[in-house]
Amino acid sequence: MSDAVTGLAPIAGKSQNALPRDGARLRSGALVLLVQIVLLAALLTVWEWQTRLSPQSAFLFGSPSAIGRFLWQGLADGTLLRDAGVTALETGLGFLIGNLVGTLAGLSLWYSTFVSRVVQPFIVAIGSIPIIALAPIIIIWFGTGLASKVAMSTLSVVVVALVTSYKGALGVDPDQINLLRTLGARKPQIFAKLVVPSSLADIFAGLKLTVGFALIGAIVGEFMSSSVGLGHAIFQAGSLYAIPKVFAALVGTIALALVLTFLVGRAERMLMPWRDHL
Amino acid sequence: MSQGPLHPSPHPAPPLAVEHLAKAYRTGGRLLPVVGDLTFALARGEIVAIVGPSGCGKTTLLNAVCGLTPADSGRILWNGAPLDRRGRPPSGIGYMLQKDLLLPWRTALDNVKLGTELRGMPRGQADERARALLDQLGLHGFAGAYPATLSGGMRQRVALARTLINDPDVLLFDEPFAALDFQTKLLIEADTVRLVRDGAKSALLITHDIEEAVSIADRVLVLSGRPTAVKASYTIDLDCAPDDMIGARESAGFGDYVRQIWADLDIPRSTLGCAGRGISRAAARS
Numbered sequence: 001m002s003d004a005v006t007g008l009a010p011i012a013g014k015s016q017n018a019l020p021r022d023g024a025r026l027r028s029g030a031l032v033l034l035v036q037i038v039l040l041a042a043l044l045t046v047w048e049w050q051t052r053l054s055p056q057s058a059f060l061f062g063s064p065s066a067i068g069r070f071l072w073q074g075l076a077d078g079t080l081l082r083d084a085g086v087t088a089l090e091t092g093l094g095f096l097i098g099n100l101v102g103t104l105a106g107l108s109l110w111y112s113t114f115v116s117r118v119v120q121p122f123i124v125a126i127g128s129i130p131i132i133a134l135a136p137i138i139i140i141w142f143g144t145g146l147a148s149k150v151a152m153s154t155l156s157v158v159v160v161a162l163v164t165s166y167k168g169a170l171g172v173d174p175d176q177i178n179l180l181r182t183l184g185a186r187k188p189q190i191f192a193k194l195v196v197p198s199s200l201a202d203i204f205a206g207l208k209l210t211v212g213f214a215l216i217g218a219i220v221g222e223f224m225s226s227s228v229g230l231g232h233a234i235f236q237a238g239s240l241y242a243i244p245k246v247f248a249a250l251v252g253t254i255a256l257a258l259v260l261t262f263l264v265g266r267a268e269r270m271l272m273p274w275r276d277h278l
Numbered sequence: 279m280s281q282g283p284l285h286p287s288p289h290p291a292p293p294l295a296v297e298h299l300a301k302a303y304r305t306g307g308r309l310l311p312v313v314g315d316l317t318f319a320l321a322r323g324e325i326v327a328i329v330g331p332s333g334c335g336k337t338t339l340l341n342a343v344c345g346l347t348p349a350d351s352g353r354i355l356w357n358g359a360p361l362d363r364r365g366r367p368p369s370g371i372g373y374m375l376q377k378d379l380l381l382p383w384r385t386a387l388d389n390v391k392l393g394t395e396l397r398g399m400p401r402g403q404a405d406e407r408a409r410a411l412l413d414q415l416g417l418h419g420f421a422g423a424y425p426a427t428l429s430g431g432m433r434q435r436v437a438l439a440r441t442l443i444n445d446p447d448v449l450l451f452d453e454p455f456a457a458l459d460f461q462t463k464l465l466i467e468a469d470t471v472r473l474v475r476d477g478a479k480s481a482l483l484i485t486h487d488i489e490e491a492v493s494i495a496d497r498v499l500v501l502s503g504r505p506t507a508v509k510a511s512y513t514i515d516l517d518c519a520p521d522d523m524i525g526a527r528e529s530a531g532f533g534d535y536v537r538q539i540w541a542d543l544d545i546p547r548s549t550l551g552c553a554g555r556g557i558s559r560a561a562a563r564s
């Protein structure tokens with residue numbers, strides 16, 4: 001209470017002011033969610049209704065109820081969970097390795113203009129290779145097990161991570177660098193105290209982008225050769241014309257992508273708490 | 279400390295001396311001479327303001343003086359010693375720009391402490407000093423606030439505290455108050471002058487605001503257009519307390535200084551007016 005007379009008053013005032021605004025945000029958030037649910041329900045209803053009208057479209061498109069049955073069955077007998085678990089492992093490892101290597105490489109390119117100019121064309125060249133074109137070689141090098149999927153996933157991620165983090169490092173305000181130099185900073189200190197934290201926003205943009213790429217890499221790897229995984233399930237069901245089963249595995253894939261994106265968002269809020277104030 | 283002359287000298291070297299400094303930029307294959315032949319010195323405890331037409335090379339001068347941009351020729355002496363060859367800024371300077379350059383991921387306190395971390399000062403001592411500075415600048419209670427939650431004036435005060443944390447002998451200011459409203463500006467100016475005078479520091483203040491220059495400085499240097507050189511120098515003698523910004527404006531002589539410097543700046547009053555000589559020469563060349 002005594003804070004009210006000192007300079008703390010504006011801060012206390014701020015958190016109180018924040019309450020109604022948060023309430024408004026919560027309400028509009030609930031509205032958005034409601035509209036989303038209504039839209040999804042409408043889509044599923046039309047879909048179900050169409051497939052009930054004609055058996056041909058039921059065969060081609062599967063029906064939401066059939067997809068639901070397969071989902072339930074897959075969850076009950078554990079096959080869907082096992083497939084999702086394997087794909088999650090491949091995707092997660094590829095995502096982590098690819099982003100770690102790519103981000104470290106991208107940030108360290110800031111250190112030397114010379115090196116970055118030397119490697120630039122190589123990065124562009126590697127970045128322009130469609131990953132699927134590498135699949136046969138990767139299977140020869142890494143076998144048909146987990147390693148080849150992780151490699152595919154890593155390769156899908158690494159160049160994007162490199163480019164986004166390098167772009168972040170280059171975006172540092174030169175005046176900011178000058179300021180640190182006048183305060184006595186050496187290059188490693190400028191890197192640690194300025195370049196890395198101010199690249200975080202770009203790095204996280206890259207992380208969100210590469211969730212999808214890592215998943216694509218893993219699933220393409222499973223398409224090529226596998227005995228388990230969501231890609232395997234999709235491929236197998238597709239070749240048997242079991243469309244609802246394909247969709248069930250797709251739902252699993254989407255769920256996986258959402259979980260990973262959510263985790264990245266949590267990490268972002270944890271590592272960049274000041275963002276809440278922007 | 280390493281920069282003091284080792285030999286005893288009858289006249290101690292001034293904190294900063296600039297002799298025949300010249301600097302040109304190469305842009306698109308052309309050479310643009312920005313600083314012509316510039317010579318001045320900053321005495322101990324002195325505040326020198328530099329005014330000059332826009333784009334004449336004031337920021338370039340400041341950055342060359344502290345080694346951030348290499349000069350083409352001339353000498354820059356800090357306490358009598360030249361800049362080191364690797365272009366590292368000399369120790370014991372504070373540098374502050376119009377942009378506050380606060381790091382958004384650091385709280386006000388941690389922003390102020392930046393310089394102490396780079397110097398390896400023990401955390402407790404750094405904390406104490408940073409808090410003391412924030413208190414002196416009227417920011418008590420805002421140590422934990424992120425820059426995004428502070429007003430422009432408060433942010434610039436945090437930047438001032440950050441500039442002063444390593445207790446620099448010489449302060450280099452590049453239009454630090456230009457973005458502030460008049461009231462805030464007067465208050466921060468007074469605080470700055472007080473801290474500079476109390477700490478027996480010297481300061482070089484680049485500004486576009488002639489009244490600011492006259493009210494703060496002991497001496498005002500007027501620069502010519504590109505390539506810039508010192509065109510006129512005024513020793514300011516006003517009959518008021520040094521940190522009394524309003525008193526300065528009310529003292530006899532204030533208006534005369536301002537009018538004189540305004541005339542020296544040679545700013546065209548209309549399309550018929552004469553452009554600054556240096557600028558028209560540069561324009562004719564391009």
Ligand SMILES: Nc1ncnc2c1ncn2[C@@H]1O[C@H](COP(=O)(O)OP(=O)(O)OP(=O)(O)O)[C@@H](O)[C@H]1O
Nearest residue numbers: 303304305310312331332333334335336337338339
């Ligand atoms: N890095 C650079 N490369 C090329 N030209 C530059 C560079 N920096 C500045 N200049 C040019 O040098 C001239 C002087 O610039 P400077 O920023 O020093 O002027 P200034 O006096 O500080 O201007 P202002 O009063 O507007 O701040 C300008 O014409 C500018 O275009």
Ligand SMILES: [Mg+2]
Nearest residue numbers: 336337338452
């Ligand atoms: Mg400038």
